[in-house]
Amino acid sequence: MNRRHFLSKLGWTSFWTAVVGMVAGLARSMYPNVLYEPSRKYKVGYPADFARDVVTPLPGEKLFIYNDSKQGFYAISGICTHLGCVVSKTQEGFFCPCHGSRFDHSGKVKAGPAPRPLPWYRVSLALDGQLVVDAGEEVKPGTTLPI
Numbered sequence: 001m002n003r004r005h006f007l008s009k010l011g012w013t014s015f016w017t018a019v020v021g022m023v024a025g026l027a028r029s030m031y032p033n034v035l036y037e038p039s040r041k042y043k044v045g046y047p048a049d050f051a052r053d054v055v056t057p058l059p060g061e062k063l064f065i066y067n068d069s070k071q072g073f074y075a076i077s078g079i080c081t082h083l084g085c086v087v088s089k090t091q092e093g094f095f096c097p098c099h100g101s102r103f104d105h106s107g108k109v110k111a112g113p114a115p116r117p118l119p120w121y122r123v124s125l126a127l128d129g130q131l132v133v134d135a136g137e138e139v140k141p142g143t144t145l146p147i
């Protein structure tokens, strides 16, 4: 193989390597690099399943559902806004066992290192009449689903 032949082969090899790389990159761009998370909308049961003026903890979803006879239904997160521990219900509101944050019944911070109140989530009715909590959509505290 002489020098001219060698350089020609090297050039064509480089060219086809670049073409294959571009085609592979184009094909890869058609499949976005997305992490699919499970839905954070939960059907939590029928309104009649929740006793009036009682807070119902849903440990699996880390939520508390209120059935307030005056305001309607609302949902408050059970995840502490400090470092994410699960809060528990107390007589005064909520308590985080990890670092001692305390929240009132509406989730406002009363004491502790928690920087923000517990979020409220949108509650709606599904077509089958069950309550749906969308833990992916925070709402202003005081937003309820009157039934």
Ligand code: FES
Pocket: 080, 081, 082, 083, 084, 085, 096, 097, 098, 099, 100, 101, 112, 113, 114
């Ligand atoms: S995680 Fe709740 S107070 Fe720290």
